[in-house]
Amino acid sequence: MPELDGLGVLDELMDAVGPEAMPLTIFVTAYDQHAVRAFEANALDYLLKPFSDERFEATMARVKNRLKNQLDQRSLHEFGQRLMQMIAAKPSAPRRLDRLVVKSGGATRFVRVAEIDWIEAAGVYVTLHLNSNFAPKSAGTEILYRSSLAELAERLDPARFIRVHRSTIVNIESILQLEPISHGEFDVVLKSGARTRISRSYRAQLEERLGQSL
Template identity: 50%
Template sequence: MPKPVTAQPDPIRALVVDDEAPARRRITDLLARDGDVAKILTAENGADAIAKIREERPDIVFLDMQMPGVNGLGVIEAIGAEAMPVTIFVTAYDRFAIQAFESNAIDYLLKPFSDQRFDTTIARAKERLNDLRLRNADSANALGHDLVKLVAQRAKPGAIWHWIVVKSRDTTRLLMTDQIDWIEAAGVYVNVHSQGEAFLCRASLTTVASRLDPFRFVRIHRSSIVNIRSIAALERRSHGEFEVQLQNGDRLMMSRTYRSEVEALLGQPL
């Protein structure tokens, strides 16, 4: 009786985009040892990457975020988030490399990365690519689409707040979000705590949370958001809760509901 024929995965076409030759070589060498990768393309800059994506239609793209001229954001804008191939971000800056990016939906490589980290990343990319091919549906999300949208959104003026407008009588003040320690719900508005003072902002906590930098601010309770850089210590309490001690001396409670969000931002368990 003949053995059943096992379907072989379609060959993968990969594009490596980086302005530094050693960085490109590092990834191409790792890809070359992978039997599923049939073709490896390279691009030295963003403009070249745009042309290669449009002409070659690679399955997977390793996209450096920091390049002179047209950077990774420019590539995304030119191609369009929905049209991007399965995308893995490559960066030397940890402001892009937060645990929130490490999920089944997206991935990144933080330079310098180990062979093991690369293997984990390419395995995740293959899984998502196979899912797309099996579904054969335009509505299926490619690896990195959610992150692509987020990063592209960050490039638009006003999409992410770097200042918060607070008003008091006839005075309008601009508080830099870098100087904010934490924010608490105050009815339909919020109180913004910065440098020992509290200011009323006429926006809901949900609205403020959606406009703050997700690399820096995290919700710790249904009524409070904290600047991760303002945290001095976390003290475990009962039922999975923590007391959050800020550097300015304020003490807040972190409910277990939001513990996973804090751990995701830190990239480590509490």
């Protein structure tokens, strides 16, 4: 090496690629006076000639272990980056409805969800059953609203509304009592006097919401 020795090559490489991209380095030399400088340059090993096959194999084993650790750390770092990207790209939860805009007979009415006692599926519509304390006498307590029951269940606050049947959602605050029927089913008696049914398949959801068994 007429112009640069091994340490000079490392210095040039460091300037070119930076410390993060530096390759693993092993010095093989007949001179022991450069050992300190070699390890200061983060050399993985320093083989002093003559060396045995066992010494060489031990060095190669160290290289393999170091490369494996670097790959594991890189994989973990890349996984962390992908996870952060997924979290950043995760869509925000849908905004819960606080009122419904109902168009009927050329007029537009705003119905606060707190006014709703229960909701009943009606084909591509649902029927909103309003608390009589809130419903104007001229408008009645039943309003037809264009939405599927499943779509509305996703948009309503689960802390207030719970689906109790494939065709029914009730406002928990409007429930007066439950009356057992048979085989795990209950009649829901609302404060308004209206009645609906809790089916067995939706009973577990209500129990989870209440935090206790029925």
